[in-house]
Amino acid sequence: MKSLRVKTQSEYEVTITDSLAAFTEKVSLLIKGDLVAVITDSNVDGIYKNEIENSLTGKKVIKFVVPAGEESKNVENYLKILNGLADNGFTREDTVITFGGGVVGDLGAFVASTYMRGIKLIAVPTTLLSMVDSSVGGKTAINLEKGKNLCGTFYQPSAVYINTGFLKTLPKKEVLCGLGEILKYRFISKDAKIDISKIDEDLIYKCLKIKADIVSKDEKESGKRKLLNFGHTFGHAIEKLSHFTIPHGICVAKGIVYALKISEKYFGTSEKVRKDYILTAENLGIDVSCEYDLNELISLISIDKKRSGKGADFVLIDDKFRPEIVNILLSEIKGYIL
Ligand code: ADP
Numbered sequence: 432m433k434s435l436r437v438k439t440q441s442e443y444e445v446t447i448t449d450s451l452a453a454f455t456e457k458v459s460l461l462i463k464g465d466l467v468a469v470i471t472d473s474n475v476d477g478i479y480k481n482e483i484e485n486s487l488t489g490k491k492v493i494k495f496v497v498p499a500g501e502e503s504k505n506v507e508n509y510l511k512i513l514n515g516l517a518d519n520g521f522t523r524e525d526t527v528i529t530f531g532g533g534v535v536g537d538l539g540a541f542v543a544s545t546y547m548r549g550i551k552l553i554a555v556p557t558t559l560l561s562m563v564d565s566s567v568g569g570k571t572a573i574n575l576e577k578g579k580n581l582c583g584t585f586y587q588p589s590a591v592y593i594n595t596g597f598l599k600t601l602p603k604k605e606v607l608c609g610l611g612e613i614l615k616y617r618f619i620s621k622d623a624k625i626d627i628s629k630i631d632e633d634l635i636y637k638c639l640k641i642k643a644d645i646v647s648k649d650e651k652e653s654g655k656r657k658l659l660n661f662g663h664t665f666g667h668a669i670e671k672l673s674h675f676t677i678p679h680g681i682c683v684a685k686g687i688v689y690a691l692k693i694s695e696k697y698f699g700t701s702e703k704v705r706k707d708y709i710l711t712a713e714n715l716g717i718d719v720s721c722e723y724d725l726n727e728l729i730s731l732i733s734i735d736k737k738r739s740g741k742g743a744d745f746v747l748i749d750d751k752f753r754p755e756i757v758n759i760l761l762s763e764i765k766g767y768i769l
Pocket residue numbers: 472473474475478499500501531532533534535557558559560561597598599600601602605608
């Protein structure tokens with residue numbers, strides 16, 4: 432078992448283990464009220480029907496199951512769950528547990544952050560992507576018609592419990608998405624020595640340690656936290672251009688190729704870094720090629736929320752292999768790539 436502390440305004444512990452007993456022990460210390468809401472999706476509920484409830488002995492558990500898939504991160508489900516909490520008499524003494532991937536994590540955390548101005552939240556991520564990324568850092572969100580994650584808050588959980596055992600049932604495709612995001616961590620912290628040959632407690636711990644350290648210094652993404660967006664400027668544009676048919680982690684993996692390409696002209700970073708990266712990704716089974724038109728990608732970057740002023744923020748890798756946040760004029764991006 433490994434654990435780490437995230438030192439945001441409200442500090443919390445992340446536990447990484449393969450035992451459910453550790454969960455029971457932690458939650459019994461954390462949960463004070465009698466009521467617990469478990470927010471999950473149809474797939475996770477189908478596989479782990481009673482897993483979480485059984486470890487909440489003595490509590491009254493109300494379960495909210497949303498259909499699996501990104502579409503569930505909507506206003507209707509948000510209101511449905513809020514009303515469900517109110518109907519069941521939840522107060523600020525009670526607890527919300529999110530049990531699932533990023534969809535359930537984002538939606539459930541947004542519910543927790545707004546119900547009675549904030550109710551206790553325990554995150555139990557079940558996808559590799561949410562284990563190494565979205566479960567830590569306090570971003571909550573739902574989607575609006577105009578776009579993904581347009582409505583949300585920063586709200587830290589009281590605890591994050593990661594059980595690597597849940598990964599056993601995760602489809603290969605979802606594992607690859609997580610790996611895409613893990614590849615990012617290798618660039619933003621070369622000292623961490625992230626070994627991707629085995630997906631285990633150690634790998635998840637190392638990724639989250641990087642994230643926790645960054646988030647602890649910059650909770651609201653005004654500076655250093657932007658490093659976590661490595662590969663995301665182009666990644667988000669690819670995601671949008673694919674109409675979200677290419678999963679997020681894979682888009683990030685593709686976006687990293689662009690970031691490295693730009694780094695070559697901007698910093699004189701060796702081309703070998705990019706070539707090695709492509710090989711590593713391909714060996715994992717991640718397709719990092721991108722067929723989309725560069726002009727279209729850049730025009731999408733120009734309307735992205737990461738844009739600032741006349742330029743867009745990029746995380747690049749300099750010639751000493753250090754990550755740097757740089758702002759590049761939209762009109763100049765193309766010149767760095769061609
Ligand atoms: P993320 O945003 O973290 O990639 P999602 O919430 O979109 O995750 O989940 C991706 C898919 O994986 C969904 O279909 C979800 O139901 C499914 N899923 C999540 N956790 C597991 C698990 N441990 N085993 C099997 N399927 C899972």
